[in-house]
Amino acid sequence: MTDAGPHGSVDRVIEVCELTKRYGRTMAVDGLTFTVRPGCVTGFLGPNGAGKSTTLRLTLGLDEPTSGGVTVDGHRFRDHPRGLRHVGALLDAGDVHGGRTAAAHLSILARSNAIARRRVDEVLDEVGLTDAARRRIGGFSLGMKQRLGIAAALLGDPPVLLFDEPVNGLDPEGVLWVRGLFRRLAAEGRTVFVSSHLMREMENTADRLVVIGRGTLIADETLAEFADRGTRRTVHVRTRDTTALAELLTSEGASVRPDGTGGLTVTGLSARRIGELAHRHRHMLHELATRTASLEEAFMELTADSVEYLAGDTR
Numbered sequence: 001m002t003d004a005g006p007h008g009s010v011d012r013v014i015e016v017c018e019l020t021k022r023y024g025r026t027m028a029v030d031g032l033t034f035t036v037r038p039g040c041v042t043g044f045l046g047p048n049g050a051g052k053s054t055t056l057r058l059t060l061g062l063d064e065p066t067s068g069g070v071t072v073d074g075h076r077f078r079d080h081p082r083g084l085r086h087v088g089a090l091l092d093a094g095d096v097h098g099g100r101t102a103a104a105h106l107s108i109l110a111r112s113n114a115i116a117r118r119r120v121d122e123v124l125d126e127v128g129l130t131d132a133a134r135r136r137i138g139g140f141s142l143g144m145k146q147r148l149g150i151a152a153a154l155l156g157d158p159p160v161l162l163f164d165e166p167v168n169g170l171d172p173e174g175v176l177w178v179r180g181l182f183r184r185l186a187a188e189g190r191t192v193f194v195s196s197h198l199m200r201e202m203e204n205t206a207d208r209l210v211v212i213g214r215g216t217l218i219a220d221e222t223l224a225e226f227a228d229r230g231t232r233r234t235v236h237v238r239t240r241d242t243t244a245l246a247e248l249l250t251s252e253g254a255s256v257r258p259d260g261t262g263g264l265t266v267t268g269l270s271a272r273r274i275g276e277l278a279h280r281h282r283h284m285l286h287e288l289a290t291r292t293a294s295l296e297e298a299f300m301e302l303t304a305d306s307v308e309y310l311a312g313d314t315r
């Protein structure tokens, strides 16, 4: 599965190398380098505007990079003779002709990519749209459009699959279904690359994570490695003289920040040690509690500096 290919490349591997895309004054993607391998689900995470869709569009040759590039098996997408039979993708589920039926939409795609007609019925069945096959797409819910987009990605039975925010619009049953589908596709040895701006959509799906913010790479690691950040403990402490306690804990090597409610969030010292120090220096503590950050919190902390639009932002 991961044998070296004819050009010294690795089979089914997406290689993003120094990828840069500038739109006027906006750096959508800024020197991104990472590799996506087969046999596992790789989550592509980042806040809104981080550059995920741009990276996926560049991977599919739908846009030209300003510099750098992306290859699949060592070739640019447009140089792959097998097109959709090699790389299947869901980019924008709404980008379909509403007047066509689901079956007609997929049949046209199949014909133009030399894919057998029987695949249309197979993928409609796979995504649960068999009963809606003869209905016009214009009347589809967002969730049904997502399923149709996933069907289109699967149509050519490709070894490499890209999905841009596939969970959008799916109901809870649909979310479970799509997770199972991604896991199965990866278990079959395919390369599965899935974007999302929500950690919780990835934490039960992805084996690896590529995290970006403002077009640059923030993390490229296994979910287990990422989870280790998530299990980092912080201690919540509340006292009357916050400033004095913060100075004391900082001098003992802790990292201390206000928690926004008059208390302090401390990392680098255990609750027990903080309790001992406070006692020795005669600080009365009103609260002392250890808490474990969730994966979502770890993700938000990691990407905090690259969030484009903050609620209530007054910058």
Ligand SMILES: Nc1ncnc2c1ncn2[C@@H]1O[C@H](COP(=O)(O)OP(=O)(O)OP(=O)(O)O)[C@@H](O)[C@H]1O
Residues within 6 Å of the ligand: 023, 026, 027, 028, 029, 046, 047, 048, 049, 050, 051, 052, 053, 054, 055, 197
């Ligand atoms: N065609 C374009 N013209 C101008 N700016 C663009 C274009 N496409 C993307 N951008 C800008 O590039 C940046 C990255 O956008 P992109 O859609 O790739 O991010 P994203 O991570 O997919 O975000 P989201 O989760 O909101 O879809 C944004 O600031 C966006 O406004």
